[in-house]
Amino acid sequence: MAPGDIVRHADYPHWGRGYVIRAKKTSADVFFRWGGKRKIGAVEPLEPSGSSDADAQLFTLCANLSARAWTRGHHSVYAVELDRAVWKNRQFRHRNPGGAAAGCLYIGVTGLPPEKRFERHRAGTQANRFVRAHGLRLRLDLVEGFARLPYPIAACMEPKLAAWLRAQGFAVWQN
Secondary structure, eight states: OOTTOEEEETTOGGGOOEEEEEEOSSEEEEEETTTEEEEEETTSOEEEOOOOHHHHHHHHHHHTSOHHHHHHOOBEEEEEEEOGGGGGSHHHHHHOTTOOTTEEEEEEEESSOHHHHHHHHHHTTTOOHHHHHHEEEEOGGGGTTOSSBOHHHHHHHHHHHHHHHHHTTEEEEEO
């Protein structure tokens, strides 16, 4: 396994294909499309995989970044759970025609720690109106692995994660 290889994790197929950022004797840093950035031990089962057209844009972005850019990355994709009262807003309903069976969320990208960004939303500083009025709590469990990323990767993944969460039954607001 070498940097730039496309792989799959045999134990976690739901993570999708991954791009090897760096490989060492004992571990590898891999960015998985749906699993985020993970450190994978040398004994874990990684299988070579071809890239699909759907992954091409993301893996091209990955290839254009140096290992140092990945190390210095400090952007995070974050999710905020919104009160179901947000569903009364016509614009929110229009953007989510599939309904809100699993709940309502806001998805964003930040260079701050997500906790600090949530506080700023609630305080009204550079705030999204729905988070300021209806934000309940951070839901980092929904975006696990999508922290400490280079900005181009975080910005690319924000709409992809929003679409994936909509497919899981969430109503999502994302700028």
